[in-house]
Amino acid sequence: MRNVVLLLGLIGVLAFCSCKDSKNKTGGEYNIDNPANADNPDASKDGLSEISFDETEFNFGTVIQGEKVIHSFVFTNTGKGNLIISNVKASCGCTVPKWTKEPIRPGQKGNVEIKFDSAGRDGKQTKTAKVYSNTVPNVTELIIRCEIIY
DSSP, X not given: OHHHHHHHHHHHHHHHHHHTTGGGOOSSTTOOOOSSBTTBTTSOOTTOOOEEESOSEEEEEEEETXXXXXXXXXXXXXXXXXXXXXXXXXXXXXXXXXXOOSOBOTTOEEEEEEXXXXXXXXXXXXXXXXXXXSSSSSXXXXXXXXXXXX
């Protein structure tokens, strides 16, 4: 009987949590609502931020297995509104991103740092990191490459 009561209580809590704020979801935890997007391409882009990376791909060249390498991708807000990066999601656990957390004003620079751990890897490697921001489009992909030797 005690197990039945606990089970019903757990079901009630899960039902409450799953319904809470469900109408406020935008389809993904990293989405930022922009007036001009794929659903509304005719909306004005005035006042929106724009992210312009100096480069979106970097090759470390030859890396010795076990070495940790870091590259910083520098960007500028070339739009008219404050730029906010909500998240950066790496394609692999061996790749760890860090990024500018505060809003970047128009004309200012920020960076996304990618740290790659080559331990346990061999040969040519290509890893990506997706930058989620309040820009159109709201996802920018960064790429790192290297060749790992012993």
